Amino acid sequence: MKKIVLTATAFAALAAPAFAADLPARPVKAPPPMLAPIYDWTGFYIGGNGGWGESRNCWGIVPVAGALIPDGCLSRSGGVIGGQMGYRWQMGQAVFGLEAQGDWANFNGSHISVFNPAFTTGVKVDGLGLFTGQIGYAWNAALLYLKGGAAVTSNQAFINTTLGGVGIASASSTRWGGTVGVGFEYGFTPNWTAGIEYDHLFMGDSNNSFSVVNPLLAGALNRISQDVDMVTVRVNFKFGGPVVARY
Numbered sequence: 001m002k003k004i005v006l007t008a009t010a011f012a013a014l015a016a017p018a019f020a021a022d023l024p025a026r027p028v029k030a031p032p033p034m035l036a037p038i039y040d041w042t043g044f045y046i047g048g049n050g051g052w053g054e055s056r057n058c059w060g061i062v063p064v065a066g067a068l069i070p071d072g073c074l075s076r077s078g079g080v081i082g083g084q085m086g087y088r089w090q091m092g093q094a095v096f097g098l099e100a101q102g103d104w105a106n107f108n109g110s111h112i113s114v115f116n117p118a119f120t121t122g123v124k125v126d127g128l129g130l131f132t133g134q135i136g137y138a139w140n141a142a143l144l145y146l147k148g149g150a151a152v153t154s155n156q157a158f159i160n161t162t163l164g165g166v167g168i169a170s171a172s173s174t175r176w177g178g179t180v181g182v183g184f185e186y187g188f189t190p191n192w193t194a195g196i197e198y199d200h201l202f203m204g205d206s207n208n209s210f211s212v213v214n215p216l217l218a219g220a221l222n223r224i225s226q227d228v229d230m231v232t233v234r235v236n237f238k239f240g241g242p243v244v245a246r247y
Helices: 002-022
Strands: 036-038 043-062 069-091 094-112 119-139 142-161 167-187 192-208 221-238 244-246
Touching: 043 094, 043 119, 043 192, 069 119, 069 221, 094 142, 094 221, 119 167, 119 192, 119 221, 142 192, 142 221, 167 221
Parallel strands: none
Antiparallel strands: 036 244, 043 069, 043 221, 069 094, 094 119, 119 142, 142 167, 167 192, 192 221
């Protein structure tokens, strides 16, 4: 009996390597897939902007009784500089946002009155603001968006003598209107973005009464229309999360 056990044990020891060689190879586990980084546009942001703008105004005289008398148009352009702050939400590749923007401006222009060439009329825009909603489409760190909402401008209207440029009358006004715009922005770090934006402001018509009797026509008001175009370069710091990863 002892010999049988020893013989069986020796046979098993010799057969084991050959049997193991006949077993199928173990499957090799595949490495995990690579993680693709994506940019996250969600979060609060604050930044600055600067660029160029142009305001176009058309004057008209509104007598106490009678139809509007056109008195010519003028355009003036200049620099703008200011800041903005807002919040964005990203859902898939769609991005939604709200933003407030304020800028100092220097648009100052004048023209000789068509109705009464003895006087020169003009408008100066020294500030503007935008309160807008945004909708955009993101390709990772690139964002193309549309915006629209309310706009406000701070204006100074004046009437001077054409000869000598002596100030005769002036009026200050804060005007509200609407705005639409389009922009492109790129995230060059997880928290810093830069872009360019174009905005058009529709400010409509406004009747202005001056500090003295209207020298163009006693008792009349001046109706002034306004439209503004603006192109700015923007830099923002985003407080949202960093670049995240997905499979």
